[in-house]
Structure formats: C-alpha cells, structure tokens
Amino acid sequence: MSDLGFKLPEVLVDIDDGVIDLGWGHPSPDLHPLGKMQHASEKLFELKSSVPLQYGAAQGYGPFLENLAIFLSRQSSYTNNVSPLNLFLTAGASQGIDLACTLFAKAGDVVFVEEPTYFVIEKILQDHHLNISGISIDSNGIIISDLREKLESGLRPKFIYTIPTFQNPTGISLSTERRKQLLSLAEEYDFYIFADEVYQLLSFDIEPPSSLLNFDNSNRVIEFGSFSKILAPGLRTGWIQASQEIISRFTDAALTFSGGGFNHYTSVLINNFIELGYLDENIDCLKQIYSERAERVSNSLLKNFNDDISFTHPQGGFYFWLQFPEAFDAEKFLPLAEEHGVSFRPGNAFSASAFFNNYLRLTYTLYDSNSLADGVTRLAKAYKEYSS
Amino acid sequence: MSDLGFKLPEVLVDIDDGVIDLGWGHPSPDLHPLGKMQHASEKLFELKSSVPLQYGAAQGYGPFLENLAIFLSRQSSYTNNVSPLNLFLTAGASQGIDLACTLFAKAGDVVFVEEPTYFVIEKILQDHHLNISGISIDSNGIIISDLREKLESGLRPKFIYTIPTFQNPTGISLSTERRKQLLSLAEEYDFYIFADEVYQLLSFDIEPPSSLLNFDNSNRVIEFGSFSKILAPGLRTGWIQASQEIISRFTDAALTFSGGGFNHYTSVLINNFIELGYLDENIDCLKQIYSERAERVSNSLLKNFNDDISFTHPQGGFYFWLQFPEAFDAEKFLPLAEEHGVSFRPGNAFSASAFFNNYLRLTYTLYDSNSLADGVTRLAKAYKEYSS
Numbered sequence: 001m002s003d004l005g006f007k008l009p010e011v012l013v014d015i016d017d018g019v020i021d022l023g024w025g026h027p028s029p030d031l032h033p034l035g036k037m038q039h040a041s042e043k044l045f046e047l048k049s050s051v052p053l054q055y056g057a058a059q060g061y062g063p064f065l066e067n068l069a070i071f072l073s074r075q076s077s078y079t080n081n082v083s084p085l086n087l088f089l090t091a092g093a094s095q096g097i098d099l100a101c102t103l104f105a106k107a108g109d110v111v112f113v114e115e116p117t118y119f120v121i122e123k124i125l126q127d128h129h130l131n132i133s134g135i136s137i138d139s140n141g142i143i144i145s146d147l148r149e150k151l152e153s154g155l156r157p158k159f160i161y162t163i164p165t166f167q168n169p170t171g172i173s174l175s176t177e178r179r180k181q182l183l184s185l186a187e188e189y190d191f192y193i194f195a196d197e198v199y200q201l202l203s204f205d206i207e208p209p210s211s212l213l214n215f216d217n218s219n220r221v222i223e224f225g226s227f228s229k230i231l232a233p234g235l236r237t238g239w240i241q242a243s244q245e246i247i248s249r250f251t252d253a254a255l256t257f258s259g260g261g262f263n264h265y266t267s268v269l270i271n272n273f274i275e276l277g278y279l280d281e282n283i284d285c286l287k288q289i290y291s292e293r294a295e296r297v298s299n300s301l302l303k304n305f306n307d308d309i310s311f312t313h314p315q316g317g318f319y320f321w322l323q324f325p326e327a328f329d330a331e332k333f334l335p336l337a338e339e340h341g342v343s344f345r346p347g348n349a350f351s352a353s354a355f356f357n358n359y360l361r362l363t364y365t366l367y368d369s370n371s372l373a374d375g376v377t378r379l380a381k382a383y384k385e386y387s388s
Numbered sequence: 389m390s391d392l393g394f395k396l397p398e399v400l401v402d403i404d405d406g407v408i409d410l411g412w413g414h415p416s417p418d419l420h421p422l423g424k425m426q427h428a429s430e431k432l433f434e435l436k437s438s439v440p441l442q443y444g445a446a447q448g449y450g451p452f453l454e455n456l457a458i459f460l461s462r463q464s465s466y467t468n469n470v471s472p473l474n475l476f477l478t479a480g481a482s483q484g485i486d487l488a489c490t491l492f493a494k495a496g497d498v499v500f501v502e503e504p505t506y507f508v509i510e511k512i513l514q515d516h517h518l519n520i521s522g523i524s525i526d527s528n529g530i531i532i533s534d535l536r537e538k539l540e541s542g543l544r545p546k547f548i549y550t551i552p553t554f555q556n557p558t559g560i561s562l563s564t565e566r567r568k569q570l571l572s573l574a575e576e577y578d579f580y581i582f583a584d585e586v587y588q589l590l591s592f593d594i595e596p597p598s599s600l601l602n603f604d605n606s607n608r609v610i611e612f613g614s615f616s617k618i619l620a621p622g623l624r625t626g627w628i629q630a631s632q633e634i635i636s637r638f639t640d641a642a643l644t645f646s647g648g649g650f651n652h653y654t655s656v657l658i659n660n661f662i663e664l665g666y667l668d669e670n671i672d673c674l675k676q677i678y679s680e681r682a683e684r685v686s687n688s689l690l691k692n693f694n695d696d697i698s699f700t701h702p703q704g705g706f707y708f709w710l711q712f713p714e715a716f717d718a719e720k721f722l723p724l725a726e727e728h729g730v731s732f733r734p735g736n737a738f739s740a741s742a743f744f745n746n747y748l749r750l751t752y753t754l755y756d757s758n759s760l761a762d763g764v765t766r767l768a769k770a771y772k773e774y775s776s
Contacts, residue, residue: 008450008472012443012648029438037441038433045426050417053425053620055400062396084396091479091624094646098490106517107495123642129494232441234652236479254511258482260400264622266653 020375040272056264060089064271091262093226105158112160116350141174159192166199166317169361199317204291304380342378408763428660444652448477452659481612493546500548504738529562547580554587554705557749587705592679692768730766
C-alpha cells in the first residue's frame with residue numbers, strides 16, 4: 001500500500017459533490033458499452049495470437065485500417081470510397097494533432113484557429129511555440145473574407161486548425177460552399193487544413209456536410225478522427241485520414257517507428273468491436289440518446305430563460321453555445337452558478353484573445369435528461385439572482 | 389473486404405523469409421505472457437466498472453501509479469522509496485521523450501546525445517528541429533571530460549539524452565562516479581538529463597548502478613521507464629519518474645489534459661497484471677532467458693570469430709556491440725551477410741555523425757538460442773567471404 005494518506009484520482013473528470021457540471025465535454029460513463037467491449041476483448045484472447053502484444057505496424061494494425069475504411073465508407077459524409085491506404089492509426093485526435101504540429105510546423109510559425117475554438121488545442125499549439133491568429137466564424141463556420149484579409153495582409157500560416165462539423169464550442173458546421181473556398185485559399189497560399197472531425201459521426205436529423213477531403217485535390221487536408229466520442233475515450237485511439245503522401249509523413253516519423261503503431265493493442269480491440277458489428281449499433285444508440293438530451297436542454301432553456309439568451313439548437317455533437325446580453329460577464333457569473341449547484345465553461349475559455357465573455361458552453365452528454373433539466377433550472381435561478 | 393489486392397502488415401517487424409535478422413531490438417513474441425494478460429483483462433471486466441473506458445486522470449490512473457511505485461521500490465537500483473507522486477503515466481518511453489522535447493526545448497535549441505546512441509531517438513530530436521551534438525562514451529559511459537569541454541566551449545544544451553544502463557547500442561552502463569559528475573555539470577550549466585531507462589530492470593548477474601534520481605538534488609533528472617521491454621510493446625505504456633515539480637509540467641501539459649492520462653485502458657490492464665503478481669515473475673523469466681541467450685551468442689562469437697572482433701559480454705539489456713578491425717565497412721558487409729541469411733544494424737546507424745562503420749549491433753532477444761547460434765555462424769561465414 002502506498003502511504004500518501006489519500007487516494008490519487010482514477011479519472012480526469014473532477015466535479016464537486018452536489019454540482020451538476022455542464023462544463024465537461026465527456027460522454028456518460030453509463031453509456032460506455034462495457035459488455036460489448038468484454039466480447040471484443042474475449043475475441044482478442046481466443047485467437048491465442050501474440051500479435052496484439054508486439055510492436056504494431058507503423059501505419060497501424062492492418063486489419064484495423066481495413067475495417068475502419070469499410071466502416072467510414074458506409075458513413076454518409078464520406079461519399080467517396082475510403083481506402084485503408086489513406087488512414088493512419090493514432091492514440092486519439094489530440095495525439096495526432098500534436099504529432100502533426102511537430103512534423104508540419106516549427107517554433108515561431110504562424111497558424112490560424114477559429115475564434116472561438118477548442119481551448120485545449122490552442123494550448124497544445126502554444127506548447128509548440130506557434131504564433132496563433134484567430135479567424136472569426138459565424139453560423140456557417142469560418143468567415144472566408146476574414147481569412148482572405150489576414151492572408152492578403154501578409155500572414156503566412158503553416159496550417160489552419162478547424163473543427164468543421166458540430167464545432168466545439170459553438171456546435172455550428174462549416175458550409176459546403178465555404179469548404180470549397182477554404183480549400184481554394186489553402187492552395188493559393190500554401191497552407192494545410194487540420195480538420196478535427198471528432199463529432200462528425202454524431203449527427204442527429206441532418207446529414208453533415210461532405211468531408212473537406214472530398215474537395216481536396218492538392219494534399220492539403222489532414223482529418224483527425226477519434227473513438228473517444230463514438231466509443232470510449234479511455235481507449236485513447238483515433239485515426240488520421242489524408243492523402244497517401246501525407247499519411248507517409250506520419251508513418252515515416254521517428255516517433256512512429258520507435259514505438260510502432262500508436263495504441264496497437266487497443267486498435268486490435270476496436271477492430272474486434274467493429275467486426276462484431278458493435279460500432280454502428282453504438283453510434284446509433286449515442287445519436288438517439290444525445291439527440292433526446294439536446295431536445296430536453298433546449299426545452300428547458302426556452303422555458304427558463306425566455307428571451308434573455310439566444311442559441312442554436314445543436315444538430316449533432318456535444319454542445320450548446322449560449323449568447324447572453326452584451327453586458328453579461330460569464331466569469332463573474334460562474335461562482336454564483338456553482339453556489340446554485342451547477343457549472344459550465346465560460347466563453348472566454350475558448351479563445352486566447354478572450355472576446356466571448358457574454359457566452360457560455362453547456363454540454364449535454366455527461367448527464368441524463370433529468371439531471372440536465374435540473375442543471376438548466378439551477379442555471380436560470382442563478383441567472384435571476386445575477387441579473388437582479 | 390478491402391480491395392487493395394494485398395494485406396497491410398499487422399506488426400512493425402519486417403524480415404525477409406529465410407533471414408535471421410539480429411537487427412531488431414524486439415522481444416520474442418513467444419515470450420509475451422498471453423495467458424496472464426488474459427487473466428488481467430478478465431479481472432478488468434469482472435469489476436463491471438466503466439472507469440477503464442473513461443478519460444483517465446492526467447497524471448495517470450491512481451491505482452496504477454500506486455502499484456508501480458510499490459513495484460519500483462522493490463527494485464535493487466531504486467534504493468529510495470518511490471512515491472506515486474513522482475510518477476507519470478506515458479504511452480511508452482518515446483512518447484514521454486517526445487512530449488519532454490515539446491515542453492523542455494524548442495526549435496534551434498542545442499541538445500546532447502551519447503555517441504553512439506539509439507538512432508530513432510536522434511531522429512525524434514531532429515523532428516523537433518533541435519541541434520544535436522554528440523558526446524563520446526567509453527566502457528563507463530559518458531566521458532565527462534568531453535562533456536565538460538563542450539560546455540566550456542560555450543555550447544548550452546537544454547538537455548542531454550542518455551541511456552544510462554545497458555545502453556543501446558553498446559550495452560555499457562554509466563558508472564556511479566560519472567552519474568554524480570554528470571549531475572554536478574547539469575547543475576552548473578543548467579541543463580536537464582533525459583534518462584532513457586528501459587533496460588535497467590533487465591540485469592543479469594549484477595546489480596545495475598543506482599538510478600540518477602538518487603543523486604538529483606535540483607530537479608534535473610527525467611527518467612523514462614517502459615513496459616515494452618519487461619512486458620509487451622504492443623501495450624504502448626510506460627512512465628516518467630522525476631521530482632514533483634517536473635511531474636507537474638507533464639500533468640499540466642495541454643496534450644495530457646486533452647485526452648486524459650496517456651493509455652489509460654492499458655494502464656488499468658497492467659495494474660491488474662501487477663496486482664496478480666505477474667510482473668515480477670515475468671521479469672525474472674525474461675532475465676533468465678535473455679541471459680542464457682546472451683551466453684549462447686557470446687560463445688558462438690568467440691568460437692566463430694577468434695580474435696577478429698572484440699566485444700563486451702552484456703550484463704543486461706538487449707545488445708552486443710561488435711568492434712571489427714579499423715578497415716571493416718559494416719554497410720558494405722550488410723548485403724553480403726543478408727545473402728548468407730543473417731542481418732544486423734550497422735554501426736553508422738547509431739550516430740548522426742556516422743563514425744562507427746567498423747561496428748555492428750546484434751540483438752539476442754527476438755530469437756531462441758539455436759537460431760541465434762545459427763545466425764552467428766552465418767555471420768562468420770559471410771565475414772570469411774568478406775575478408776578473403
């Protein structure tokens with residue numbers, strides 16, 4: 001026994017007792033398909049093969065890449081046939097993005113991000129000493145005129161980091177027209193597009209816009225997928241989809257060769273999960289539950305807040321992005337909300353330039369519908385107190 | 389089914405039919421404890437807890453860190469009690485080193501490596517655009533006078549990368565006296581010591597020298613451990629041991645927060661493996677088998693090569709480093725050896741400055757003793773042809 005006198009935490013999420021924390025972009029532990037993962041694991045050992053314990057192939061475990069290609073080819077937003085030659089196994093989207101930063105940029109380079117964006121990736125870019133410049137977005141995603149203006153002013157980014165579909169934190173998706181325009185600018189000004197597509201497969205009633213890869217004729221797009229949102233984040237497994245030229249940059253990286261394919265063992269496990277037909281089932285189940293939860297939050301917000309806030313009902317993904325009146329101060333509101341037993345992420349967290357203090361982000365994936373409704377009620381009570 | 393017309397590889401190792409390839413620093417697939425891993429996996433699912441599937445705690449899964457600390461405290465070379473507060477979960481030593489490069493250096497910085505060194509790490513440093521300078525080593529490891537000279541000449545490294553114990557490729561260990569001197573220079577010239585200690589626990593008849601951490605009074609040492617050599621590389625799991633101050637740099641890194649603890653699921657699996665008492669058993673078994681194999685290779689080399697080569701019999705780890713006469717050209721010899729059905733890594737692979745062409749590295753871990761002896765016989769035959 002260790003004699004620390006206290007226990008070290010087991011999981012990342014850290015919520016005070018009695019607080020409904022709508023700030024964490026995590027799936028519900030209750031929704032993790034534990035029994036099905038057990039079958040996938042039993043299948044792994046039934047084969048009595050040592051392959052899952054060896055250094056994995058650099059591009060990724062072959063059967064996993066092949067089954068992933070078949071799975072992706074079935075998805076509506078991947079209209080073209082996906083070849084396993086265009087896939088690369090990662091230890092999750094952020095690991096892929098981190099490696100891409102090492103391989104495609106260096107300290108001092110300029111990179112673009114959406115404003116607002118996923119705050120943790122922005123910090124990963126900062127850890128790589130990159131100079132970040134924000135591009136404004138609206139309800140159709142990146143505002144192309146703003147992007148063009150920055151490029152014409154002389155900024156030369158190595159890449160733009162975007163979450164094209166069901167964006168974090170806003171929930172909006174980049175329109176098809178703008179996807180084409182973005183590609184055209186990437187060609188003209190010679191930069192890569194890092195497309196963080198971890199929500200794309202969680203669409204509710206609509207088809208998400210076609211993947212940026214479908215408009216890519218010049219090896220500009222590096223798309224990052226993940227099993228964290230569609231299966232289980234603890235497995236730390238994801239993939240990159242890109243041209244063979246770009247895939248070979250990742251496959252040939254020294255880090256890849258040193259340890260072999262990233263998360264080889266868990267990719268074998270997930271390959272079994274896919275072969276057993278569980279992945280499609282799991283995603284269908286998540287889409288239905290998340291869609292119901294989003295509906296419940298939406299109704300609660302409308303009922304409790306009247307016209308004080310505005311938001312777009314999410315069509316997929318994890319988030320509500322609530323806009324409050326101009327004078328609202330989300331950071332000041334946070335401790336008051338927590339006194340009322342509810343928490344959230346204030347808007348300023350989602351930009352290094354900090355212009356979003358009258359916004360806040362709510363997640364509807366971690367709690368069941370009743371708790372979510374309770375959370376919104378508490379939030380409204382706290383807001384009443386805040387505004388009075 | 390994918391219609392590539394060929395199968396993508398499953399594992400990293402890639403050996404031509406009929407060749408005994410002594411070049412790969414990989415463990416034997418036959419030695420992976422598949423049945424015991426199955427027990428560890430069954431234990432994971434018996435608990436019916438979703439914890440292994442959630443985002444893991446940033447520093448690592450608490451019980452894993454606690455059991456790892458207890459395990460390490462039992463090892464002879466870790467004379468001090470190891471606290472879980474000084475440990476951090478990684479996805480293998482190279483992932484840890486890669487993250488340390490991002491956090492502790494930036495493009496253009498000078499870093500030192502041993503000459504020769506593990507060639508793949510040198511390429512990882514190059515991928516980070518670091519300026520690498522080599523420090524000579526002898527049978528006691530880093531030559532301190534050479535290191536001091538480079539420092540006095542004005543070079544200011546951010547860190548030195550060393551494999552202190554059973555070094556790759558030479559098999560030698562840094563002496564206790566030099567460990568102290570290295571620490572003293574690190575303090576004086578303000579640099580970190582990245583200690584790649586992946587072979588330390590695989591000692592044969594000797595006690596390895598005391599860990600650099602035992603001489604570290606100023607938060608200079610970052611030690612990288614791994615389960616790749618003592619359990620199974622496909623699990624992609626390792627750890628960092630360092631001062632709490634340094635551990636917090638890794639725990640607070642954006643990449644860590646984004647995905648939660650690295651390789652959470654496999655760390656839960658390994659925690660079960662440790663709790664079942666299997667890790668000590670496994671290491672004892674590996675030490676005995678590797679020691680016998682090293683003995684067999686040693687005897688074969690002495691019998692087949694007479695006085696044409698010199699080498700030190702390994703006291704642990706994975707490697708033989710064979711020195712041939714000055715005029716020998718390992719790169720020229722390689723294709724001839726392969727014609728004779730045996731392969732190896734030529735010495736020049738282990739240094740960016742390429743001064744080791746009359747050396748070659750043999751690994752004795754991937755094959756059983758009879759195949760190893762066959763391999764050495766083939767090598768000797770090829771050498772006879774080469775020298776005639």
